[in-house]
Amino acid sequence: xxxxxxxxxxxxxxxxxxxxxxxxxxxxxxxxxxxxxxxxxxxxxxxxxxxxxxxxxxxxxxxxxxxxxxxxxxxxxxxxxxxxxxxxxxxxxxxxxxxxxxxxxxxxxxxxxxxxxxxxxxxxxxxxxxxxxxxxxxxxxxxxxxxxxxxxxxxxxxxxxxxxxxxxxxxxxxxxxxxxxxxxxxxxxxxxxxxxxxxxxxxxxxxxxxxxxxxxxxxxxxxxxxxxxxxxxxxxxxxxxxxxxxxxxxxxxxxxxxxxxxxxxxxxxxxxxxxxxxxxxxxxxxxxxxxxxxxxxxxxxxxxxxxxxxxxxxxxxxxxxxxxxxxxxxxxxxxxxxxxxxxxxxxxxxxxxxxxxxxxxxxx
Amino acid sequence: xxxxxxxxxxxxxxxxxxxxxxxxxxxxxxxxxxxxxxxxxxxxxxxxxxxxxxxxxxxxxxxxxxxxxxxxxxxxxxxxxxxxxxxxxxxxxxxxxxxxxxxxxxxxxxxxxxxxxxxxxxxxxxxxxxxxxxxxxxxxxxxxxxxxxxxxxxxxxxxxxxxxxxxxxxxxxxxxxxxxxxxxxxxxxxxxxxxxxxxxxxxxxxxxxxxxxxxxxxxxxxxxxxxxxxxxxxxxxxxxxxxxxxxxxxxxxxxxxxxxxxxxxxxxxxxxxxxxxxxxxxxxxxxxxxxxxxxx
Numbered sequence: 001x002x003x004x005x006x007x008x009x010x011x012x013x014x015x016x017x018x019x020x021x022x023x024x025x026x027x028x029x030x031x032x033x034x035x036x037x038x039x040x041x042x043x044x045x046x047x048x049x050x051x052x053x054x055x056x057x058x059x060x061x062x063x064x065x066x067x068x069x070x071x072x073x074x075x076x077x078x079x080x081x082x083x084x085x086x087x088x089x090x091x092x093x094x095x096x097x098x099x100x101x102x103x104x105x106x107x108x109x110x111x112x113x114x115x116x117x118x119x120x121x122x123x124x125x126x127x128x129x130x131x132x133x134x135x136x137x138x139x140x141x142x143x144x145x146x147x148x149x150x151x152x153x154x155x156x157x158x159x160x161x162x163x164x165x166x167x168x169x170x171x172x173x174x175x176x177x178x179x180x181x182x183x184x185x186x187x188x189x190x191x192x193x194x195x196x197x198x199x200x201x202x203x204x205x206x207x208x209x210x211x212x213x214x215x216x217x218x219x220x221x222x223x224x225x226x227x228x229x230x231x232x233x234x235x236x237x238x239x240x241x242x243x244x245x246x247x248x249x250x251x252x253x254x255x256x257x258x259x260x261x262x263x264x265x266x267x268x269x270x271x272x273x274x275x276x277x278x279x280x281x282x283x284x285x286x287x288x289x290x291x292x293x294x295x296x297x298x299x300x301x302x303x304x305x306x307x308x309x310x311x312x313x314x315x316x317x318x319x320x321x322x323x324x325x326x327x328x329x330x331x332x333x334x335x336x337x338x339x340x341x342x343x344x345x346x347x348x349x350x351x352x353x354x355x356x357x358x359x360x361x362x363x364x
Numbered sequence: 365x366x367x368x369x370x371x372x373x374x375x376x377x378x379x380x381x382x383x384x385x386x387x388x389x390x391x392x393x394x395x396x397x398x399x400x401x402x403x404x405x406x407x408x409x410x411x412x413x414x415x416x417x418x419x420x421x422x423x424x425x426x427x428x429x430x431x432x433x434x435x436x437x438x439x440x441x442x443x444x445x446x447x448x449x450x451x452x453x454x455x456x457x458x459x460x461x462x463x464x465x466x467x468x469x470x471x472x473x474x475x476x477x478x479x480x481x482x483x484x485x486x487x488x489x490x491x492x493x494x495x496x497x498x499x500x501x502x503x504x505x506x507x508x509x510x511x512x513x514x515x516x517x518x519x520x521x522x523x524x525x526x527x528x529x530x531x532x533x534x535x536x537x538x539x540x541x542x543x544x545x546x547x548x549x550x551x552x553x554x555x556x557x558x559x560x561x562x563x564x565x566x567x568x569x570x571x572x573x574x575x576x577x578x579x580x581x582x583x584x585x586x587x588x589x590x591x592x593x594x595x596x597x598x599x600x601x602x603x604x605x606x607x608x609x610x611x612x613x614x615x616x617x618x619x620x621x622x623x624x625x626x627x628x629x630x631x632x633x634x635x636x637x638x639x640x641x642x643x644x645x646x647x648x649x650x651x652x653x654x655x656x657x658x659x660x
Contacts, residue, residue: 053555073555074563086556090575099571103561108570165560 002065004029004205005050005078005173010059012045019045021229022059027173027205032196034208034220038252042229047175047209052076063172074103079171079204083178085162087150094133094146097164101129104169136168139201156187163195167202174204180215192219213253217241225249243347247278247354250347256283256309259320263351266314269294270339271346277357280347283309283321288331292340296320301330312337393639399632406626418633430609431617434523438613439592441527442534446588447581449531450538455573457539458546472543476536483533487601490529491516519610522603526611529598534591538584545580549573582653586646593642614638 003026012020020042027033037043048054049061052073061069068076079100087096102111110122137143140160150158159179166174179195180188196219199206210216216223217237224234225248232252233245244250250258258280261267267274270281270293296312308330312320322339324330331337348357400418404411422428453475461468478486493500494515502512515525553572562568596615599605605612605620614634622631 048555051559053558072563073558074561078559080555080559082552082556084550084552086550086552088553088556088571088575090578100560103557103567103571108567111570 003027003062004031004064005207006062007046007050008060008062010046010049010056010061012042012049012054012056018229020049020056023226023229023231024059025224025231025234027207030203030205031222032199032206032208032220034210034216034223035226036210036213036216036223036252037226039211041226043209043211043226044177046226047080047177047207050173050207051078051080051175053080077169077172078175079166079169079173080175081162081166081177081179083181085150085158085182087158087161087165089150091149092146093137093142093148093150093153093161094130096150096161097133097136097142097168098129100165100169101132105129132168136164139167139198140164155182156191159183159191163198167198171204173207174202175207175209177209178211179208180210180212188215195219217253225252227252243356244280245356247280247349250280250349254282256321256323258282258347259286260349261314261318261320264316264318266294266296266316266318270341271343271348271359273348273357273359276351278349278351278354280349281341281345283323285341285345286320286322287340288322288324288328288337289340290338292338294339294341296337296339298331298333298335298337300333303330312339396632396635399629400636401633402629404629404632406622406628411629414629418630419637421630422633422637427609427612428617431612431614434610434612435593435595435614437523438527438530438595439589441524442530442592442595443585443588445527445531446534446538446592447584449535450584451542451577451581453535454539454542454546455569458543472539475539478533479536479540483597484601486533487598490598491602494525516603517607519607522607522611526595526598526603529602530592530595533598534588538588541580541584541587542577545577546573549576578653582649585653586649589645589649590642593638593645 005027007023007025010020010023011018023042023046025033025035025046035043035046045054049056052061052068052071052075056069059069060067063076063078073080088099091099105125106122110125133146134143137146140163142157142160142164145153145157145161150161153161159182163179176195180191183191192215195206195208206220208216208220217240221236222234223237223240225232225240227248233240233249235243235245240249241253244253244258247260251260259282261270261279261281262274263276263278264274267277267279271279273279294314296314296318299311299313301311302309306326308324308328310322310324310330312322314320320339346359348359349355350357399411401413401415402411403414403417422432457468457472457475460471492498494502496502496512496514496517499515501515505512513521516522549572553576554568557568557571560571562571594615595613596619599611599613599616600619603611605616615638618631618634618638621627621634
């Protein structure tokens with residue numbers, strides 16, 4: 001099966017900066033892929049390359065097997081929802097949603113106001129556009145707002161108008177650039193569900209660009225982690241979390257960054273391979289036990305209500321974090337603690353390349 | 365007590381400026397309105413009330429109507445040409461700034477020069493350029509195989525020559541305003557337009573640029589209109605309203621009647637008409653366009 005949208009070895013430079021470096025990614029029919037990365041990692045540039053707003057310096061973009069690298073944004077029929085929503089402030093909600101259809105189906109002459117009164121064929125096309133706008137507006141609960149201007153809408157309503165404008169045509173793929181970043185917490189949770197439901201209902205391939213791992217892990221069925229212009233790992237959310245492909249992904253994913261120790265004595269105390277390799281362990285999975293194999297000194301604590309974060313230092317100045325669950329007493333600063341970890345929770349990474357090394361009894 | 369003190373503070377802050385405005389603007393305007401209905405001459409010991417006779421002369425006499433008509437023709441050329449060209453140049457330079465920022469900056473300065481230059485000095489330069497036998501313009505016209513013209517002494521041509529100079533003078537100013545307007549348009553809107561299918565520059569212009577420039581265009585239009593109706597310096601320095609009043613305009617007529625013939629009453633009547641016309645024009649533009657350009 002050919003992918004709905006595929007990047008093949010795509011690169012984009014701005015001056016000396018490699019914004020996107022040899023990225024390959026396939027988005028299958030009906031897939032929901034999240035492009036996850038810190039700000040400045042090149043994920044938005046990747047999105048622009050997919051949409052056809054920028055041309056890659058190297059590599060190809062394919063849609064359904066067809067090479068569209070040279071095609072502009074309008075020829076690709078890809079819908080894009082902008083982070084700023086980019087609604088036309090001078091047009092009503094109805095006109096905003098109708099714009100993609102009007103631009104595609106009407107000539108410049110037909111777009112003139114009042115042109116529909118003159119020709120019957122045009123009249124019919126305008127009625128068809130109106131019907132589709134109303135259908136999408138109903139789907140996104142915008143029926144009562146169709147006459148308003150974007151300036152008269154709340155942030156959440158503007159976001160739904162932007163979604164409607166992107167969905168009104170049948171796009172080959174639907175790209176969302178940080179769709180939740182301008183919403184407050186409650187609205188975020190609702191909108192997450194709404195976008196997931198829209199994906200199920202429309203069946204279009206969705207690409208979500210976000211810096212928020214909670215958004216990516218909860219909404220997408222595949223997550224592509226981008227680090228410094230490259231794709232570090234593409235996998236389902238649970239695999240990204242439980243079996244990070246390299247140190248970069250391991251350090252990026254998780255509410256608290258994974259402890260990456262060694263190679264050295266402390267690492268070896270946790271796992272025999274720690275002599276030569278980096279040992280990774282999530283702060284939630286390090287336990288304070290009197291007879292643990294590893295040893296570290298308490299530096300500071302940070303109380304966060306439902307949990308307490310301890311910062312520790314190993315014998316060779318390795319920084320460690322431990323997350324204590326609710327109710328555990330925090331040890332005093334300067335105290336020497338013994339730590340233990342379930343071997344099943346340990347990750348091993350090559351010290352030089354940072355790539356994951358599978359080990360017997362490891363997570364997965 | 366506190367109320368009193370606050371009132372005093374307010375008064376001391378607003379008072380001087382308000383007094384100056386009343387003394388130097390409202391009072392003279394009032395005097396002008398009053399004088400417009402008299403036959404007062406500067407230096408005369410007394411003045412007689414003549415009713416609307418001054419206005420009748422302006423609208424009834426051949427000379428008065430000629431000045432009004434000339435001003436309308438001049439404005440009808442200069443307003444659309446300077447706004448249109450200003451927008452065109454601004455869009456061109458804005459696009460050029462992405463590829464050749466240096467060239468764009470230099471051209472921007474070149475277009476702005478006429479705005480910054482002293483018009484009286486420029487008038488001398490234009491007189492040289494347009495000289496019938498020695499001027500560069502006629503040399504070029506001849507080189508192009510056309511008949512040389514008496515640009516400033518031909519009665520049928522002089523007003524259009526002045527209009528061209530007026531356009532040359534204001535394009536740069538309008539360009540700067542439009543450039544600021546263009547820079548304020550969010551680039552995401554252009555991206556959205558491309559994604560929505562407006563691939564060509566023309567459809568993007570109508571979908572994004574033109575409506576988003578609405579407030580700027582309104583402002584430029586009002587400023588250009590006021591400046592065009594106020595045309596004086598070029599007339600005074602280059603043609604003195606001649607030949608045979610062919611380039612006489614309303615403000616030049618006002619100057620001539622008031623400061624050469626000392627007919628203060630008649631000059632005041634012209635001022636009143638001019639003032640009311642500009643007021644009406646501005647109000648009309650705001651009423652008609654304001655509602656369509658602010659998107660709240």
